[in-house]
Amino acid sequence: MRQDPEACFAAFAASAIPVTRVPDRPSTTGCETENAVRLPSVLRTIPASPTLSCPMAAAWTMFERHGLQAAARTHLGQEVAGIRHLGTQSCRNIGGGTVxxxxxxxxxxxxxxxxxxxxxxxxxxxxxxxxxxxAAFLRAVRDAACRWFRVVLSPDYDAAHRDHFHLDMGPWSSCR
Ligand SMILES: [Zn+2]
Structure with missing residues (x-):
């Protein structure tokens, strides 16, 4: 799916999960938006309706259904109703570098x-x-996310991630 956007959209169509596409936005500085959608979550999302690549939306859908809610039931005895996020889209480099x-x-x-x-x-x-x-729930969530996302960074990784989980579908692979 990461290599073939149409396969990603076809998978959503076959699953009957409705997705709203976001118009492509070109960029000459590496900050383009292509094949993006509004996050198709059944959860309350704060802030609402973040824009994500189709592969991210697909990974999130699997994670939410097969990882997140199971972790919540196991450790907290109830399900998650909403998520608070710190953003998806930001035209910037990795921590002060050139990438x-x-x-x-x-x-x-x-x-x-x-x-x-x-x-x-x-x-x-x-x-x-x-x-x-x-804490046990959060660790289970981090571990479950590693099944579906390419990179998962938690507070175990570094101080910059002390207050959030970073999840991405980029070319690298990491579960920290
Ligand atoms: Zn991040």
Whole structure:
């Protein structure tokens, strides 16, 4: 799917999950938007309707259904009703370097928190450290994300990720 956008859209069409395409936006600086959609999540998304590449939307759909909710049921006894994210699209490089971030092409999302059915919110910061059930849930979410995304960076990776999970479908592979 990462190499073949039409296969990605065909997979959504076959699954009967409706997706809203975002018009392509060219760029001469490595910040183009191509084959993007509005995140087709059944969860409440704060801020609403982020733009993501089709492969990211496909990975998220599998992760949400087969990873995230299972982790919530196991560790918290209820499902997730919403997510709080810190953005998908940002025309910038990776941490001060010369390589474009996957955020430059809407091929990444940063997740800061999970809102549960009872209204409570589990946040990467401050809930990641510790040994309680919220921390266990967050670790299970990180581990599950590694099944579906190419790169998953948690607070275990570095201080820049102390308050969010970075998920992307770029060319590298990492689960930290
Ligand atoms: Zn990120």
């Amino acid at each position: 474009r971030s996957q955020h430059a092409t809407a091929n990444a999302i940063d997740i800061a928190g999970f809102i549960l059915r009872d209204g409570r919110e589990v946040r990467v910061a401050p809930d990641w450290p510790g040994s309680g059930r919220d």
